[in-house]
Amino acid sequence: MTAITKANSVILPSTWHNLIPLWQGNEVDVQKGLSHTQLAPAWQLLLLGDGSPTRHLQLLTGEPTEVDVIDMSLIGVDLDGAPDLIQAVPEPRLRRQVWLRTASGQRLAYATSWWEASHVDEYLQNRSLPIWASLTRLRTELYRDVQGIYYGNCAALESAFEQPGPFWGRHYLFWHHGQPLTLIYEVFSPYLTKYLGAMQLDK
DSSP states (O other), X not given: OOOEEETTEEEOOSOXXXXXXXXXXXHHHHXXXXXXXXXXXXXXXXXXXXXXXXXXXXXXXXXXXXXXXXXXXXXXTOOTTOOGGGGGSOSXXXXXXEEEEETTSOEEEEEEEEEEGGXXXXXXXXXXXXXXXXXXXXXXXXXXXXXXXEEEEOHHHHHHHTSOSOEEEEEEXXXXXXXXXXXXXXXXXXXXXXXXXXXXXXX
């Protein structure tokens, strides 16, 4: 999926894979945490914590976390149906979509990120690397600010993960030197129950 640019106009490709929420929470929910009957403790560590998901996935599976980049599109000033925090990312913007998978090919998560187009090459010098790996190589100091959490469905992700929904997802801002660097929206595959256990604990 690539954007086609003609003169100063941008024709956007097909959209990114957002969840249709059955439930969603805000920053307050993220800070206080959810009940264990809604989201089990191990899943809360993954979704509500401020650590690197690619690093967590590698530790869980025992395999390197690899990236399949499926979209790098200039979206200009378009809000792209993204969370409202996209307005914190300077224009013009670029959208990047990836699958996070094990080295053996198992898809574990989907992520969309929005960047200031003029600076994306500075931070993603090797675009096939996970964002965490790229920024670690640059010794970039970051703060991961989780702002929203979702539980919902998406037919495209159900097909891609080969797992039935609903799915859990989240969005957050990366801050660098007090400035927003990128907005990221992630959805995790239920395949991770193999390592994390059930998503919800029985009442």
